[in-house]
Amino acid sequence: MLRGKAFKFGDDISTDHIIPGRYAHLRSNLPELAKHVLEDADPSFASRVKTGDFIVAGNNFGLGSSREHAPLVIKLAGARAILAKSVARIFFRNAINLGLPILICDTDKIKDGDELEIDLAAGTVKDITNGSQLAFGKIPEVMLHILDEGGLIPYIKKYGDFKL
């Protein structure tokens, strides 16, 4: 069970919003890079987010570049899951590969600052603030296995190969 506060974002938050190219020189210095997470979408986010919080977004979250640094700095900043109405393909795979759950559900009713409780096993999101409950879409089995191991690298270390 995960519990934390929702940070609400709109549609089409690109990897450039999450970690702009102008900080490319910090990609081998992740703690420093994480200070700029989502800077071009909400400049105050990095200073307000706390460990355990959630990113809640609209459609097409994470579109654009393949930079895995984008979900990596979201994780490093403390976020424990991303909830969105839809997610761009590469970002979805990258987040799961880093062991960061990314859940597809109708996020319209969740407001910025709402307290959420996520039950990954049951597939539900409870909005404690407004009392509503949502179900999120099924993650493909291969990705669930990767997520269970904490990401692709731990998965490969354990199995040495893909197990379908």
Add this chain to the structure above:
Amino acid sequence: MGKTLAEKILSQKSGSDARAGDIVIATVDLVFVQDTTGPLTVRQFQTSGFEKLANPAKTVLFIDHAAPSPNLELSADHILLRNFARQTGCQIHDVGEGICHQLVAESLAKPGDVIVGADSHTVTAGALGAFATGMGSSDVAVVFGLGKTWFRVPESIKIAASGNLQKGVFAKDLILYLIGKLGADGATYKALEFNGDTVGKMPVPERLTIANMAVEAGAKVGLFAADETTKKYLREQGRVNDYQTISPDADATYEQTMNIEANKLEPMVAKPHSVDNTAPVRELKGTKIQQVFIGTCTNGRLEDIAIAAKILREKKCHPETRLIVGPASKKVLMAAMKAGYIQTLIEAGAAILPPGCGPCLGLHQGVLGKGESCLSTANRNFKGRMGNPEAFIYLGSPATAAATAIAGEITDPREAM
């Protein structure tokens, strides 16, 4: 039941009857990274416990995003990549050689290949009939070690374009029009398969422009059949033996078909701050532009530079508009020099960059100032993309870019041709 291009290639490379929706493990023919995704890939590879590359000859590192390096941090990343190449025996293409996707098209991608790159514009090689797609560093690190990866076989959307493009209208205008129609997530998880007499007649450089931007509609791949045009291109690159014909079956199943009357298209732009925010160029007339950038993996090829040079010949850039031109590769730059295009562009006022990606992602070279607007031939115009969240980026064809550089405001290239 017939197969789409995506199903055909993934069937062959997975040794199974791959159909849309299936999860398959496919062998990877070519895997690459660039200098902003490569260092993390190398670290993930080392953390995974791999001792060697599955296929060093088909593992390639490109130093193109920050080339030459603008600062000491990126210089350190470049050293890391060079050391990794020395240790593992993989290929490396260093500063000055060009943009990864252009070099992959010129010398590495083959029809029927599965190609994985740690860069979203890996889709570019779909123009040659390769199932080419972008992934993150962890996925690519595992491909480095295993030589294979898992794929969900995508559903395909057939894009059937018919008719001849009018004078002043190019492949870039066609793909901008299409992304405007599909939306920035209209093809998420899907394959775009380009078809019809318009693309059948289209030379490979223009197909590369279209395939390159498939990802801007969310697509996993943007595929073209490999035909006589592909063969001609590969022959020009000195590798006709890499050719094989590959085409979809006539009875393949498509999720949907979109018809485009290409003869009715006009020059298009994408307005700030999303690629699907498209409009005909004429509607933007009068929009002041401080910087014009011609280059990138989308439109930095010889044909693009030739169009720009033709329009700018014996003309001058507007006094309040600077023009930056970045050829996509060393080969492109040398051919453009030989043809006199570079001389023409410099005489018109252009600043020429070494082959690379820099300005497109705001990493260095041509970072925009506060409140400035740029007309770029690149593929993305997200807020902050060219280094400044308080700047504005319009995307268009090289012809639109050249006409705009002369007028100092967004201009329909048909007025300048």
